[in-house]
Amino acid sequence: MPYPIPGRCPVCGKEMSVAELHCKSCRMSLSGDFTLCEFCSLTPQQRALLKNFVATGGSIKELEGVLGVSYPTVKKRLAELANALGVHGHFPKTDTRQLANERSTVLEQLANGKLSAEEAISKLNELGE
Numbered sequence: 001m002p003y004p005i006p007g008r009c010p011v012c013g014k015e016m017s018v019a020e021l022h023c024k025s026c027r028m029s030l031s032g033d034f035t036l037c038e039f040c041s042l043t044p045q046q047r048a049l050l051k052n053f054v055a056t057g058g059s060i061k062e063l064e065g066v067l068g069v070s071y072p073t074v075k076k077r078l079a080e081l082a083n084a085l086g087v088h089g090h091f092p093k094t095d096t097r098q099l100a101n102e103r104s105t106v107l108e109q110l111a112n113g114k115l116s117a118e119e120a121i122s123k124l125n126e127l128g129e
Helices: 046-054 059-069 071-084 096-111 118-127
Strands: 017-022 030-034
Touching: 030 096, 046 059, 059 071, 071 096, 071 118, 096 118
Parallel strands: none
Antiparallel strands: 017 030
């Protein structure tokens, strides 16, 4: 069973390269110094996010439901993904008003006893920024 190509070295964290390619059909091998595609350097979580984003047709609202997280969290993860792919300047910033509303909701739920302190901390950490 083939393993996924690690994009980063598990020892030092630097970018990996491919030294040999092998054809499963004719068994021909090609040696050299090949670079990995930009998607190979993504973490498994980032690849899953990208796959789900495409599967939902780019709908952040649908992605919220698939991931079970809030809108600002989805935006934050997409911004991190864009940054990992080197397109961070092209991704829209998180709506600060929406983020403030999400934080207020969490704090209200904490005050009303609907969330424990640990749950509230976790949700606020998820929101980030």
